Amino acid sequence: MLTARLLGETVFLVDQQHVHIPNRKSRALLAYLFLSDSGADTREQILGLFWSEAEPERARASLRQAIYEVKTTLEDAGFAGFESDNLTIRLRATERRSDLGDVLDGLHSGAVHPGLLQRERITDDLLRDIDGVDPVFGSWTAARRETIRQRIVLGLEKLVTAEPASGTSQAKEAATALLALDPSHELAARALMRMLVEEGNVGGALDVYKRLWNHLDAEFDIEPSEETRALAAEIKLADGAASSPRQPAMPHDAVRVTRIGQPVLAIRLRNAREETKARVWRFVTESTPQCARVPTSEKDMLVVEAQTPVDGGRLGLSLLAPDANLGGIVDAVGLHVVGSDQSDGPDTAVALARLARRGQVVASEAAREWLVEGIDAAIQDLGYLAASGTHGPRAFELKPVAVRALDAGHALMKMHPTLAVVPILPEGFDTSRHVVPLLVAEEIAAELSRSQVIDVISALSSRRLAGRDLLPDDMGQRLGADYIVLADIRTEGAGGRLRVELVDAQTNVMKWQQHADIPALTTEDIKATAERIAHECLAVLVNAQIAHAAAVPLATLDSYRLLFSAMALMDRWTRASFHRAHEHLFTLRQRAPLHHWPNAWLSFWHIRSISQGWSADPKADGSAALDYASIALDSNARCSLAIAMEGWANVYASRRLDVANDRLSLAVEVNNNDSLAWLYKGVTSAFIYKPDEGAEAVERALKLSPIDPRRSYYEALAAGVLCSTDKLERAIELATNSLKSNRLHASAWRALVTAQWYAGKEQEARESGRSLLALEPGFTVERYRRQHPAGDSKYGQRIARALQAAGVP
Template sequence: MPVDLRINLLGGCEVRTRNGEDLTPRSRKARAALVMMALSPEGAVSREKVAGTLWSNKSDEQARANLRQCLRELRGVLNNGVDGIAIDGRRIALNLEHVSVDVREIVAFGERAEDAPDDVPDLYKGRLLDCDLPDDTAFDEWLYAERMNWDNRIRIAFAAILQAQIANGQWPRAQRTAVALLRVDPAHEEAHCALMQSFVSGGDFGSAVRQYRTLKEVLQREYGTVPSSTAEEIYAKARTAQADHATAPLDAPAATAITAVPAIQGIDTAVRQQPTGLQGGRAIPITVLPFQEEDHGNGRPGASLGSGISEAIVIALSRFRSLVVVSSGTASGVHGDLATLPPQEIARLFKVHYYVRGRVRSSGERIRITVELVNCEGGQIVWADRFDGTMGNVFDFEDEVASQIVGRIDPCVVWSESEKVTRYRPQNLAAYEHVLLAIPSIYRSDPVKFHEAGTSLLKAIELDPNYSDAYAWRAFWCMHCIGQGWNREPRVTLTDAADNAHFAIALDPGNALALALAGHVESFLYRRLDNGGRLLARALAINPNSSFAWAMSAVLECYLGHPEQALDNMARYQRLCPFDPAGCYFRAIYVIAYTMMHEFERAIEIGTEVVRENPNFINSYKPLITSLWHLGAESEARSFAATLLALEPDFSIEKFRRVYPFRRPADVALYVTAYRAVGIPETAEGNS
């Protein structure tokens, strides 16, 4: 019997007819009810379960009434010329003879793997239900369990198909299936081995070596394990063959690699071969030299403390995806103190752009640590600082100092490299150089430079479709575009932000930057504050020294109605990165928190500084106007309101309520009362 409707839940949620007509329900609740049917056994679910899951905060009577309205919409969509849904007094069900669901298709093909068609991998277009769905605690819990269940079933299905293709020697098909499987499970060793063997069979030994290294890194990061003997054998074969054929050196990127490209605007969604021979890789190389020790008469110098600090810094820096840490023990034939070598020699020995050096001095119970970040190119000291402590708990002191050091190093290095790329503009920029070029322009809120930054990020993704940081920064760019009101197509930009954020995580589940941005996307754009909180918690668990993640978590605490906690998180941000080049952007968070706490004078003091430094950053005006009016400075509040409306002509009270996800009604009322008093219109039409 022919299929009349297709329900696609991977990478979004849509319903289409055989002719391609879009019948996706318009309301979020109707989409959620459809999803519950599509993912339930036999496509059927009880009315009671749907009502209790989608309206868990309503009375039973209200929930049933809401469900009836929701089912009217579904019946109108799914039974419009198609026998797509059956509804009775107890349950609602999809007619699976007329309706196909992408996740069910993948699982079904896995059960008959020998007969799976070539295009099965194309069905996997992204994360299950990566779309706008209701923000209800019961539904969130149901969805979390379903994602776990279906991710596992899809993983098993692709693995079965892959095994069948390998057994039949169908390597081109196996490549595509392996890539799809790695999008579901980046640590799936059989998929990595299949790609490695496929590359070896095709004579692409460099790509096989690169794939092995990716596997090794993922296994170590996710599970603390090493590749199996099978992977080691394929790797050894690739290394030997590469040497025999006198190909590129093993430490160079492979000439080609199979990559999976997400469904993001402007990028082909097919599996394709993409050159990845990029100069400079994806991160900025840095090394940490052993810290020197001086004992001023206490007989217990920091020999162990110096090495402990160095090791702690290396471990902490390794959690930043923007940096690649080169061990200072890799230099051979070097005698004496590495710190005395010229910067150019350090660069030559370790193939790095920057290095960290330091000194530990102790006298009695007192300890002083000085540290410098040096640019190898010209020997300039990019940043230096001093830390004082006591010999009390040495390990706690090591960790605290290392935390503060790396919190400063990451933004300093990134912005220093950004300036270098901007200044010299190499003819053929690598992907990571396009990212570096974009970062400063995102924060400066200059519309022209900002849109150039968006183009640079798209170019980075085009050059390296597996570069997690490029997608993460593109998501941030989309967020800022929406926040500034510069998006010509809001729905496209909204989807673009979510797609990029979640694909960045799929490519690198340990990328704290990507997790923090995804958390901000969930909370700010989709108003799913609990989901956002979980993602931000993961980001901080992976990298507790990410000042960016602490700042994003502070924003979330404001939305949740916890301004005191927001200030605590900002204190962590400030301690980690007291001289953040992007500090003006993040200082606006203080203005929001102090406004919510009714500490209007403090909010005005900081807010005035922020708008003076970055007059185009519209979100700094909104809490400032609110604080000014509540403090009685109505004239100044009206003046700033006029500036805000000139920058964001469609701003209105209705837009504020729709865009900003404050959970407490009192916080919304605080803003709205001030806005009405200073002349902010109720709707956008009031601006005309």
């Protein structure tokens, strides 16, 4: 039995005896196979992961050496389950075990592994000592850590929320483990607090709350949610405690001097009885613990200070809400923020409460400036309120925000997911003092908006949610977003530490988290970091749609999930994934037979089946591609994607390059920012041997798609176009970049061979030619001329000469 310790220092044991593998990449290779779902992978995939920056021949030699080292070391120790052939490297599943596997298996059977209780943020240690062997492997490891962390979190959450029959001790262990894994996990904190109270350990419960509060305050500069604060207040009241982690509420008869910027509420009561005031005051302290009473001579008024204007508005609305259960004893509420004349605070709030009609929350102009329409309240300008013929204060009525639920049919048919980037800021933040967080969020949103597969809410709209005590699902409802990207930055010297989370706005489940250091808070460094973060975020989002689509019946999937997963599956370059993509697109088309998006992408699928050589009947696929493009154009004649697909279908279905070029010219005229249309326009221009025009078009396509999930596809085709020009080093650069992401893309290998040959790098071209033949053993120059749509053109002849000279038969 081969055992691996993957959490912490990476260690391997055979029958409990330590096995020393000296080379870090060899250890990383073995660890990778442990983490792979099947315990196996292709040599090409492993080359791309561990030797992404090495020359192909040197990479293959290094892989052979690593395989030899691992195999001989394990066999010498008595383990024969490590196997390899010309295509695949594998570990036999029945003969391997790992500490991570034990953790996951335990959760599957309803048990909490001791390691989850003994170590904090345990998944952060996964392959920590070997993740730097290659940049691509490092990125893969980071994504794998997050995937595993989410699996563990979901497993623990199930145990925490399970029926009591599963055992209180088990739920307690699960909650403790969740907080060790994620100290900000409020569901776990509340569950643990309740269980400790049931055991009679009130001090322990409040200690859990204090640790949660301190962590959220230190890491994110936020407080626990209202639900968690309410639970803590309930525990304190039951135990006779009156303290809170922050400033305690003032005693009933305390003297309070209001200060500039202080929000003040005047609560007009139905009567002046002390028991009425006590009841309302109890409601105030339970719902908003940070409030304090202010003395007043008004017998039927209760005057309080709130921590922020937003808190004040929220408290005023909650006092008059039907579920407050106050029996109608609150008549109206006035809200004011103290100006330079500190004495005007309580008096203005009282005046507003006096002038308000029964059931109204009325805010002064000073208070209204702090509130956001549609977020904090629905706000109506009442003009100047008058009393006894006088000119009264400017007033605004506050009402609860009615969140409009999206029509289910509309949500199901939406073709693109919508994202919003929201900076994490303190409530009542000052824009002039928080320029950097706002700028970072704006740059991330700008980079994401350059993708054609998502819709991004404007930064100005998203920033209005900053500093608000809202969960991601609340933000999603208010902005109409499917995903929320939360961005938090802390300055450190001249630079900063950025923390970004991608959260599903339907479930509040965090899909991805990343930290990034910004060397200097300059526009250049911020833009560079934002571009990298946006690229990683989009990649995670695409992979999440694939995983979701694999686990959920297609009929129940949102349309954008179907479309996303289909696009990504087509770019995996395996037949199985390619046919799964067709299933997703066909399901999407069944929902909307005439919608231009599914028809345009089905046209693309049929063209790809021809270009990949996977079509059983190229003529039928070509006809289908043209038909689907035509249906898409009948639905929307100005859909640039559909026009581009019609042009691209003419390249592969009928080889009418002149018609294709005309249609693609129209596509970029209709939408000058359609990167895919520009890409195909460039390729077609090269095919009809307009090399400069083609080069200009593909460079524009690359500029328009900096974070496109199909970036490697763009780079491969662009490299092929540049082979017809003198920009051969640029072609080599693009082809190499494409192969780092996807070593199975044959056209990238063809472009690399061609560019290297004409650049005078003949030996490298021959090595790349051997890689091309390893990928496609039956490939010949004659087959290229026969099957490629430009095989007989001047362009095709140039490619064929280079391939033949580099040793392709």
